[in-house]
Every structure is written in C-alpha cells, then in structure tokens.
Amino acid sequence: MKTQKQNSEKTSMVGLSKLEEKKRINIRWNATLYFQVGLIVSLLAMFWIVETKWEVAQLALDNSNDRELWIDPPTIDFTIDEPKPVEVKKNVVKQQVVKQQVVATTITPVKSNTLLNEDTVPTTEVKTDIPLPSTTTVIADPKPAPKDLLSVQQAPIFPGCESLSTNEARRACFQEKVREFISKKFDTDPFVDKYSGETKRINVQFTVDSNGLVSNIRAASANEDLTNEAKRVVARLPKMTPGKQDSKSVEVLYTLPIVLRIDY
Template sequence: MRENKPTRKSNVVYFQIGLIAALLLTIFVIENKTEVKTLKPETAHARELDAETPFVFHMPKEKPEVKQPVKENKTSKKLPTQPMEKPFVEPAIVEAFEPNDPVNYDPGKIEFEQTIDKPIENIDFRKVEMAPVFPGCEIYETQEEIKSCFSSQIAKIIKKKFDGDLAGELNLRGEQRIYVTFTVNDKGWVENIKTRSIHEELSNEAERVVKLLPKMQPGQQQDKKVSVRYSLPIIFHIK
C-alpha cells in the first residue's frame, strides 16, 4: 500500500491550528492566574474616614421666595370731612438785646440773707449719737458701754440716797412706782426734772435725789453739744 506523505499545504494548516491553540491556552492561563482586586464602595469610604474624618456642614437650601399676591384694598367711600380750624397762636414777643452790653450791679442794693442754725431740741437718750458721760464712765469706748454705765451709776445713787423710811411713814404696801424725767443740758448739768407718782411725797423725794447727780460731759449730736432727755422709772417693793 502506498503511504500518504504530508504535503507543504497541510503543514501550513497544522501550524496555524497549533498556533491558535497555543494562543487560546495562553489566554486561558493568564485569566485564571490574574486576580483583580476591587474595593467595595463602603470599604473605600471607610478607609478615607480612617485617615481624617472631615466635618460635614449641611447648609440649608434657600427656599425660593414665594411672592404672595398683593390684595387690593377695597376703596371705601370716604365721607367728606370738614377742614379743622387751626387754633390761633399769638406770636411771642421777644425783646432784642445786645449781649455785649455791660450790666452794672450796685452792691449796696443787694440784700444778703443770713442763715441762722436752728438749735437742736432735746434728744432722747436712746437716740443721741454720743450720750452724756457720767463721771467714772470715761474708761469705756463704745456708746453701748457708756450708756450702760450711765444708767447703772444713776441707779446706785437713787438706791443709796432715796429715803426708804418714807414708805413706812406713809403706810405704803406692795409695789410703788415713781416716773422720773430729767435733761442733761449742753453744759452737762441736770435740769427740767419732772416726777410723777400716786403720792406727792414720793415724787418730791425722787426730785431731791435727782438733784444730787453730779455734772457730766454733755451729749453730742452732729458734732455739737446738745441737751439730752433721760427717763427712768423708780420701782420699789414694800413688805
């Protein structure tokens, strides 16, 4: 039998087929080995925030102005108004004068009003700024201490000098009250002594004892020596 020898034309065909097969195989291998890395949109956004988180400020959108239709006011019938009469104003009369004219004053015709300070009336012992100082109370500094010393010294004198036998002579029993008021004048002396009691003898005795009070340093009000009024009730019990 006779063998078929490959011709030149068949060799070319085989070569083309082999080349195409090799090319297809190469493309298939490349596609299988190459990995295309794609980032999801959410992952990419997260990585951008990890680097530096921006501050997002949302500006409100401006709303377009809506022009409202202008309502036409219905014209109302106007009633005829009578013209108002303007009040009559008399023109003011202004006298002209020259500002540079010299003005002459006669000192002899100018009357000066003398101001005389009114004397301060008697001030209550509790309200005076600086109370009278009883002899021996100069050692105290505050007004509260000076006033307390004043009252205690007067109480000692009344207790020591008041005649206690007078109540027995008058056959008095129980509690007896004598109301005494006097003034320490601006010289420091006691004056204007007033007493009140059920029995005249008790009032007279209280007045006698108050007159024994010594001269004191006068009280002061607004840096001026003033008369100060002092009141005290004398109370004693008779058994």
C-alpha cells in the first residue's frame, strides 16, 4: 500500500518536474525572442527616424491688429495751359535830337569864375561839324567814321561814372564831368582886360579814341588866343573807358560849345 502511494507520488513528481522544465524552457525562449524582436523594432524605428525628413511648419502670425493704417492722398488732376504766343512789338527808335552842352564862365574884377546858364546868354545854333579854316587840308581816314555820343551803343565812361549802369546815365555823367573839368581848368586871367564886357563863344570838338584817350582836338573861335586855351584844356582831359559798338571799342566824337562872358 505504501509502495503504491510512493509510486504515485513519484509519478506526480516526475510529471510536475517535466512541466516545470518545459515552462522554464519556454520562458527562456520567449525572453530571447522578445529581446530580438524588440531589438529589430528599435533598429527599424531608429532607421526610420534618421531617414525621415521632418518639416517644421512655421505658423504665420496674424498681425492684422498691429498693421499701420495707410491712407492714400487724394489724387489731383491738373493741366498746364500752353503759353500763348506773345506778340512782339517792334520798337520804333526815334531819332534823338542832339542837345549841345554849353559851358560859360563869368569873370569879375576879383577874378572869380562862375558858370552861366544857356538861357542867360544869347546863343546861336551850333552845328556838329565845326567849320575849319580854308587853309586846312582834310585827309580821308580809312578807318571807320567815329560814332556820335548819342548814337554809340555804349558811351565812353568818364572817371567817376563807373558805378552807373545805364547808357543814358553814363552819357549824362560824361557831359557833366567834361563841363565841370573845362570850367575849372580854363584860365581866364589873361583875358580879363582884353575882353571885358564881351561874350565869346568857342566851338570845341574832340574824339575819344578806342584806347580812351582824347585826340583830334579842334576848336573854332573869332579869337585865336581863346581857341588855343580851349585846346589846351581839352587836351588835359583824363583817360576814359572807350565807347563800344557791338562789343568793340570804337572812336566817339563829341562836340562842346563854350560860352565865355567877361565882366569888368
């Protein structure tokens, strides 16, 4: 009885030991299999991660609330009128009448010289050309004829008249300066006793050449001594800026009547 019981116990122990051994084998095999499968999956996952190109999507920020407000300026349409043709009026140049500048000197017993007005001394019309003595021979000059003071484009400039800008102002200044110079430099002392109480007239003509020097001095009078004195004074006129025609220096002719009244 005991023996049968022991055999059955042995048999059961043998069966249990085989089951446990099989279980141990299965556990060992399953662990290895799981490890290999996990390793393969891990390698595949790593390979997939490495080979996969990741694109990072950038989120567009909506800054609609931060945008500046631009207001276009209003458009203005305008047109430019074409200039109307200006009618050019032809300037009619009126011939100017040559007004002679008269220098007159009053001599008193105390030898004081004063300037006479033209309207106080009876004078006759003086022509531009001074009559020359019959013995004088006129030689034709091949150079262009001198311009008259009133017809030249730019009048000669007497020292002291440089600041004037217009030709009319320079012409008037020229005449005034010449008149003052002759009135100041004319020596009347030798004629006080000789021509006392008489009125004498001397017609003087000279040229301001292209260098600004006084030349071609001519004088005509009934008295030779007065004529010589007038030539002497005119010859002492200072050098001037020459007159110009078409931007070229030209000779300018000027005529000056001198009225001399000597009172005792």
